Amino acid sequence: MVDGAVRGRGASDDKGGMLIPILAAEALLASDGKLPVNVKFFFEGQEEIGSPTLQAFITHNSDLLEADMIFSADGGQWGEDQPSMITGLKGLVGCEMTVSGASGDQHSGMQGGGIANPIHALSHIIASMKDLNGDINVAGFYDDVVELSIHDRQTIAEVPFDEDAYIKKLGVPDVFGEMGFTTPERLWARPTLELNGIWGGYQGEGTKTVLPAKASAKITCRLVANQNPEQIFVLLKKHIEENTPRGVTADISRLPGSADPFLVPSGHNSSQIAAEVLSEVYGKAPYKVRIGGSIPVMSMLLKELGVHATVFAFGLDDEKIHAPNEFFRLSSFRRGQEAYCELLQKLGGKN
Amino acid sequence: MVDGAVRGRGASDDKGGMLIPILAAEALLASDGKLPVNVKFFFEGQEEIGSPTLQAFITHNSDLLEADMIFSADGGQWGEDQPSMITGLKGLVGCEMTVSGASGDQHSGMQGGGIANPIHALSHIIASMKDLNGDINVAGFYDDVVELSIHDRQTIAEVPFDEDAYIKKLGVPDVFGEMGFTTPERLWARPTLELNGIWGGYQGEGTKTVLPAKASAKITCRLVANQNPEQIFVLLKKHIEENTPRGVTADISRLPGSADPFLVPSGHNSSQIAAEVLSEVYGKAPYKVRIGGSIPVMSMLLKELGVHATVFAFGLDDEKIHAPNEFFRLSSFRRGQEAYCELLQKLGGKN
Numbered sequence: 270m271v272d273g274a275v276r277g278r279g280a281s282d283d284k285g286g287m288l289i290p291i292l293a294a295e296a297l298l299a300s301d302g303k304l305p306v307n308v309k310f311f312f313e314g315q316e317e318i319g320s321p322t323l324q325a326f327i328t329h330n331s332d333l334l335e336a337d338m339i340f341s342a343d344g345g346q347w348g349e350d351q352p353s354m355i356t357g358l359k360g361l362v363g364c365e366m367t368v369s370g371a372s373g374d375q376h377s378g379m380q381g382g383g384i385a386n387p388i389h390a391l392s393h394i395i396a397s398m399k400d401l402n403g404d405i406n407v408a409g410f411y412d413d414v415v416e417l418s419i420h421d422r423q424t425i426a427e428v429p430f431d432e433d434a435y436i437k438k439l440g441v442p443d444v445f446g447e448m449g450f451t452t453p454e455r456l457w458a459r460p461t462l463e464l465n466g467i468w469g470g471y472q473g474e475g476t477k478t479v480l481p482a483k484a485s486a487k488i489t490c491r492l493v494a495n496q497n498p499e500q501i502f503v504l505l506k507k508h509i510e511e512n513t514p515r516g517v518t519a520d521i522s523r524l525p526g527s528a529d530p531f532l533v534p535s536g537h538n539s540s541q542i543a544a545e546v547l548s549e550v551y552g553k554a555p556y557k558v559r560i561g562g563s564i565p566v567m568s569m570l571l572k573e574l575g576v577h578a579t580v581f582a583f584g585l586d587d588e589k590i591h592a593p594n595e596f597f598r599l600s601s602f603r604r605g606q607e608a609y610c611e612l613l614q615k616l617g618g619k620n
Numbered sequence: 621m622v623d624g625a626v627r628g629r630g631a632s633d634d635k636g637g638m639l640i641p642i643l644a645a646e647a648l649l650a651s652d653g654k655l656p657v658n659v660k661f662f663f664e665g666q667e668e669i670g671s672p673t674l675q676a677f678i679t680h681n682s683d684l685l686e687a688d689m690i691f692s693a694d695g696g697q698w699g700e701d702q703p704s705m706i707t708g709l710k711g712l713v714g715c716e717m718t719v720s721g722a723s724g725d726q727h728s729g730m731q732g733g734g735i736a737n738p739i740h741a742l743s744h745i746i747a748s749m750k751d752l753n754g755d756i757n758v759a760g761f762y763d764d765v766v767e768l769s770i771h772d773r774q775t776i777a778e779v780p781f782d783e784d785a786y787i788k789k790l791g792v793p794d795v796f797g798e799m800g801f802t803t804p805e806r807l808w809a810r811p812t813l814e815l816n817g818i819w820g821g822y823q824g825e826g827t828k829t830v831l832p833a834k835a836s837a838k839i840t841c842r843l844v845a846n847q848n849p850e851q852i853f854v855l856l857k858k859h860i861e862e863n864t865p866r867g868v869t870a871d872i873s874r875l876p877g878s879a880d881p882f883l884v885p886s887g888h889n890s891s892q893i894a895a896e897v898l899s900e901v902y903g904k905a906p907y908k909v910r911i912g913g914s915i916p917v918m919s920m921l922l923k924e925l926g927v928h929a930t931v932f933a934f935g936l937d938d939e940k941i942h943a944p945n946e947f948f949r950l951s952s953f954r955r956g957q958e959a960y961c962e963l964l965q966k967l968g969g970k971n
Contacts, residue, residue, distance in 0.1 A: 359729060363827050372791025377814040378710060378913035381842050382754075382806035383786070385796035388815035388837070393752055395743035401865050403733075435734070440723025445736035445867030455733035463728040464739035465830050470817035471838060476714050476875040478840050479816050486739070487822060489829050491732050514752050516796030524827040562729035 286582050287312060287342045289602060293609030305617020309336060313566050316343065317591075319526050320565045327573045338539035339576050340612070343564060345584030347428075347556050349600070352547035354540060355580040356424075357458060357559035358531040358567055360492035362501050363465070363524030366509055367485040368394065370517045374470075375480040385516025387484040388469045394519065395486060397512045398462060398505075403446040403455075405462045407508040413495045415532065417450075417458055425453050428556045457559035461491045487524065491561055494532035529568035531577075539579040546581075546611045550604060581612065637933050638663060638693045640953060644960030656968020660687060664917050667694065668942075670877050671916045678924045689890035690927050691963070694915060696935030698779075698907050700951070703898035705891060706931040707775075708809060708910035709882040709918055711843035713852045714816070714875030717860055718836040719745065721868045725821075726831040736867025738835040739820045745870065746837060748863045749813060749856075754797040754806075756813045758859040764846045766883065768801075768809055776804050779907045808910035812842045838875065842912055845883035880919035882928075890930040897932075897962045901955060932963065 290310070297304055311334060315323055327334060347353035368387040371380070399405050417425075430453045436444060446455040455461075469484025471477035490501055506521045513519040533540050547555045567578050583605040589595045641661070648655055662685060666674055678685060698704035719742040721735055750756050768776075781804045787795060797806040806812075820835025822828035841852055857872045864870040884891050898906045918929050934956035940946045 361729075361829070363829075370792055375790065376913070377812070377816060377840055378712075378842055378911075380790065380807070381812035381814045381912055382797045382810055383795055383803050384790060384792045385794075386815050388818045389746060389750055392743040392746035392815070392818075395740060396747040399740055401744055439726065439731065439735060441721055441735045441867060442869055443736075443867045444734055445865070446733045452734050456731070459733055461728070461732035463732045463829075463831050464737050464743070464821065464835075465728060465828060466821035466823050466832070467739045467743075467835060468819050468823040470815065472817050472819040472836075476838070476840065476877045477816060478712070478714075478814075478877075480814050481817070484815075484818060485823075487827070489728055489827065491729055514796070516792060516794045518793055526827045526829075560729075561732055562727070 286344075286584060286597065286605070289583065289605035290340070290342055290609045292602075293606045293613065296606065297610055297613060305613050305619050308613070309334065313343075316564065316566065320569075323566060324569050327569050331573045334570075334574060336574065336576060338542075338616070339570055339574070339578035340539065340543070340581040341564075341567065341578045342582045343566075344580035344582035345586065346582075346601075347558070349585065349598075350551065351553065352551040352555035353428075353558050354544055354547065354555045355560055356533045356540070356557045357493065358564055359460070359528075359559075359561050360496060360498055360530035360568065361489060361526060361528040361563045362492060362498035362505075363487065363489035363526060364502060364505050364509075365485065365487045365522050365524055366391070366394070367483055367520045368513070368517050369483050369520070371480070371482050374482050377478040377480040380480050384480070385514060386480055387517055388481060390514045390517040391467070391469065391484040391486060393514055394509055394512050395464060395467075398488075398508060402448050404448075405460070407462070407504050409504045410460070410462075410501065413497065413500070414460060415494045417454060420535075421458065422451075422454065424557045425457060425559075426451070428453065428558055456561050458493060460493050460496060461561075463489055463491075465489055489524065489526075491563070492528075492530045494530045496530055498527045498529065528563040528565040529572070531564070531567045531571065533577050533579070537577055537579070539577075542615055543579045543581050543612065546608055546615060549611060550608045581608070583608070637695075637935060637948065637956070640934065640956035641691070641693055641960045643953075644957045644964065647957065648961055648964060656964050656970050659964070660685065664694075667915065667917065671920075674917060675920050678920050682924050685921075685925060687925065687927060689893075689967070690921055690925070690929035691890065691894070691932040692915075692918065692929045693933045694917075695931035695933035696937065697933075697952075698909070700936065700949075701902065702904065703902040703906035704779075704909050705895055705898065705906045706911055707884045707891070707908045708844070709915055710811070710879075710910075710912050711847060711849055711881035711919065712840060712877055712879040712914045713843065713849035713856075714838065714840035714877060715853060715856050715860075716836065716838045716873050716875055717742070717745070718834055718871045719864070719868050720834050720871070722831070722833050725833050728829040728831040731831050735831070736865060737831055738868055739832060741865045741868040742818070742820065742835040742837055744865055745860055745863050746815060746818075746839075749839075749859060753799050755799075756811070758813070758855050760855045761811070761813075761852065764848065764851070765811060766845045768805060771886075772809065773802075773805065775908045776808060776910075777802070779804065779909055807912050809844060811844050811847060812912075814840055814842070816840055840875065840877075842914070843879075843881045845881045847881055849878045849880065879914040879916040880923070882915070882918045882922065884928050884930070888928055888930070890928075893966055894930045894932050894963065897959055897966060900962060901959045932959070934959070 470481035583601040821832035934952040
């Protein structure tokens with residue numbers, strides 16, 4: 270199905286894809302002698318390592334970066350023949366907790382029944398944070414969540430989602446999550462609290478009747494507008510402290526990596542123009558999708574410049590992003606350049 | 621305080637201690653020309669590896685082993701000046717469970733909210749097995765437990781137990797366990813369900829926003845009379861199966877190592893005689909204690925020969941059993957030989 274592709278590390282949307290708007294601008298310059306609008310290019314090369322110095326750069330150069338609209342070349346389309354637009358990204362915040370009992374490992378026969386078991390206590394803390402209906406029971410966690418409107422839910426429902434195929438693809442016995450929301454709503458538009466890792470005691474073959482001194486877990490939450498990572502960390506910490514059982518203590522630390530959620534407002538200027546261009550280039554209207562992942566630069570630009578960036582990019586789902594043998598379709602390069610030319614013309618009132 | 625000691629690996633009660641009754645018998649033979657009663661010596665050298673071939677040996681040699689009373693040299697005394705007798709040992713059974721969700725690890729941003737998290741599910745299963753009052757909520761778990769009589773509780777209360785010193789020694793913020801029982805009652809005479817290990821997902825430094833495919837835990841229960849390890853495993857398995865949340869599956873396997881609980885009946889013949897000897901040798905009555913650990917040979921001999929063995933042994937708590945620089949007091953060797961001579965004389969009606 271791929272009629273040609275650039276292969277190799279860094280070929281895909283969020284690396285090689287950044288060439289597309291440059292090539293489009295060069296083409297317009299070559300044919301018309303000037304661009305229809307003023308353009309600034311901003312290259313973000315740190316996204317894969319959490320953009321450690323990006324915030325400082327944007328803060329100190331907000332005059333230089335000032336813009337009426339922002340388009341990002343990091344993203345993709347729904348399919349080769351179906352355009353899509355990203356209307357939301359999730360934020361991120363995480364914590365690690367270590368539950369401690371005795372000052373050293375104990376014999377489960379000698380001290381069992383006498384003192385608390387840190388793995389047992391940790392399990393109760395985790396269970397208290399999210400119930401078996403998928404509801405997060407951390408007090409205040411949902412307070413700042415922008416509830417889905419009827420229109421939001423209709424927009425999500427317009428995107429085809431085959432739940433049976435999803436279950437089969439992931440190899441799970443069933444989907445799981447908050448009651449009262451569809452799976453795409455939960456994946457795209459609801460905050461999550463996920464356990465990323467847990468450890469304590471004996472993990473080897475067979476039996477060791479130890480009553481361990483410590484047990485730990487890592488948790489990250491994906492946030493939606495208008496949840497705030499700092500505030501959510503405070504709520505997580507408070508919940509853990511208040512739900513630490515007797516007989517143990519809990520140490521809580523914040524994990525590195527943090528991002529604000531990002532939600533494109535309804536009727537947003539650059540997104541409407543991008544949707545028009547995609548409709549023309551593909552011959553059909555784009556799906557409006559949200560993404561469970563986080564792209565910190567989007568919320569940093571919003572915070573410093575007050576502009577919601579519009580993702581306008583042409584990666585496809587099967588291109589093995591970040592994996593060996595990653596590739597990017599040559600046809601996407603061509604279509605992407607055409608789309609960026611259209612976009613620039615439209616922005617300059619030429620189309 | 622130690623006036624002389626045998627040091628080195630295997631010096632203590634359950635290794636070197638077995639010499640004491642032999643030396644006592646030799647002394648009586650040397651002085652009287654014969655023993656006051658018939659004596660069989662039975663050497664169990666597999667206790668530290670779970671006695672894998674012992675059951676078969678005992679079963680096939682029950683005629684050879686037949687005895688009116690059995691005394692075991694594996695155990696100890698309360699203190700240098702305070703004798704004690706073991707009236708109960710706990711049994712043991714264990715299981716391992718692995719909770720599985722997706723067929724491989726997933727990105728917590730991409731699939732979070734869509735599918736169940738195995739660490740979260742495992743935590744709920746564990747929390748369902750034992751609550752924060754310390755009660756084990758596995759249906760039927762307590763059904764066969766011989767409840768403590770008023771006399772049992774008085775006997776346990778007669779043994780001095782300093783809870784503040786216990787808390788300080790273990791470095792815990794508090795004791796923990798079933799409401800309505802004292803800490804010594806829970807340690808010695810109540811069954812336990814302890815988590816020995818847990819693992820799943822990312823355990824390294826910092827963050828990895830993985831939604832893991834699997835999470836596992838190891839559990840062992842210490843049992844009291846008349847709980848049965850086979851039956852308790854069936855109950856554990858049933859509980860886990862019935863409490864596995866939607867969206868995951870649970871695999872349950874039995875851990876190696878198993879022992880029946882052991883409880884000396886009130887008025888038991890050889891224990892009464894042993895208590896008389898200890899009272900004479902130490903000049904004070906022995907404490908009646910139970911032990912949270914398991915000694916499989918005790919219940920195997922009971923099952924095959926119908927005889928409750930009496931622990932008659934002289935190790936002390938500070939002798940670093942199984943640790944480097946383990947030792948056994950020479951004074952305990954002397955007192956132990958004296959006590960075994962008295963015991964044999966009394967059994968032969970000579971004292």
